[in-house]
Amino acid sequence: MKYMLMIYNRPGFVESLTDEERKYVFGEVDSIMAQLTESGELVGGQALADPSNGRTVRLSGGQVAVTDGPYLEGKEQFVGYLAVDCESLDRAIEIAQSWPDIRLGGGMEVRAIMDDAGAEM
């Protein structure tokens, strides 16, 4: 079963970390990625650039409008994702729980990815 683990955090939160903390966090990320690669569970994962570099596209008054920045002006932003192919939802949650952002005040949303296959009804 494939899951998307979406990471939410305050943009620029890394800045608030000490050098040591930062090094530790990056080490943690590398080690989780290495584990997931080794276990054959990792499908993909990327960090996203700061939301201030983003654009939001949506219909406004019948016209497609493009605005700077993210759609939602929230404290937390979508900062990156992991895609995994693993045994169960429990395992996906376990992976999310180990992710450093959780400890550092962020959050993670675990969502099943839809499949194009379907059984006879």
Next chain:
Amino acid sequence: MPAVEDLLREATPQVLGMLVQRHGQFDACEDAVQEALLAATVQWPVEGVPESPRAWLVTVANRRLIDAVRSEHSRRGREAAVAQAAPADALLAPAPEASAPPDDDTLKLLFLCCHPALSAPSQIALTLRAVGGLRTGEIAAAFLVPEATMAQRISRAKARIKATGAVFSLPPPEQRDDRLRAVLHVLYLIFNEGYTASSGTDVHRSDLTTEAIRLTRTLHRLLPGDGELTGLLALMLLTNAHRDARSGPGGVLIPLAEQDRSRWNRVEIDEGLRLVTDALTWSEPGPYQLQAAIAAVHADAPRADQTDWPQITALYRVLSVIAPNQMVTLNQAAAVAMVDGPAAGLDLLIPLEQDERMARHHRLAAVRAHLLEMAGNPAAALIAYREAARLTTSRPEQRYLEVQAARLAAKAFDSP
């Protein structure tokens, strides 16, 4: 170049079997065979298919194996050991073409790849590569994961086999039955993966059904006296026969009752019927035979409303005794509703609804919706269809369920 592909897939377990028989080291031999397959796909279309494809593959794989052993040794700085560890002459000796029956080798390979120490995804991947002769890229495409992910799964599976000390041999008689069940389960999973995908547009995935049927057929030729294996082959054929009828334009799922039965594959149905009918006369009925028998009853009905539901209900009853399982109960409930009415079917769902895991399963909600609609309760059916649509992670299923919900919602709106 499908002819070359078929030839290669056919030859893979035989070539690998010969190599492992001679050198041990399943891990390294399997890599060498993959390289030989790759070389063949490049060279044969240009240079023509060699007179003895199998001997060609064995020779090339042998050579790759020596190269690998050599570079491994030099990497460890023990070049001198090469002569002893891998006498080149012996490795390069021409293949003993057709000397030993390669059939046993296929069987041994299947037992090894479906070793109980491996997880199901690993068993599947390794079986497809080592026995099926599929390339890692093809398997990755079929399971929609990056090639690197699949390659990692395969090498991990091989490392696991090595660690368990499993050898290339038939399991001892007292384990043989359990080990064969594990092989059948892997073949069943491969089939299912492909079949459920066949409504979509992904050819890589639906190719898995062909591969599963081919491997099961090979195994059936080796063990014609196994009733469950016969049943599994019959089940695959009877199921696959619906392939062209089970989805409409754009991959919309068409339920069994609404399928155009003239589009069912008669050849597959006839073979499946013959196999399961025959097996049931001499074998103790097992889950695959019973599921095949149920599929056979459906296949026998020229029209959906001519289905022999009492017979299907009876078969589900036997199945629920010998292999009780919640999915069986679910299907049984749908069948019972056709014989004794929807209320009787809904009664069977009650214990399932009390199970926490099952209560969140979209199929339970989908069956409940169907039975509630049959029972003349469209309002409750609508809620259940919506719930099922929310719970499923399959896009075609979700679409089907949403259409059902929309149909009932429109009706509710129309009626005064």
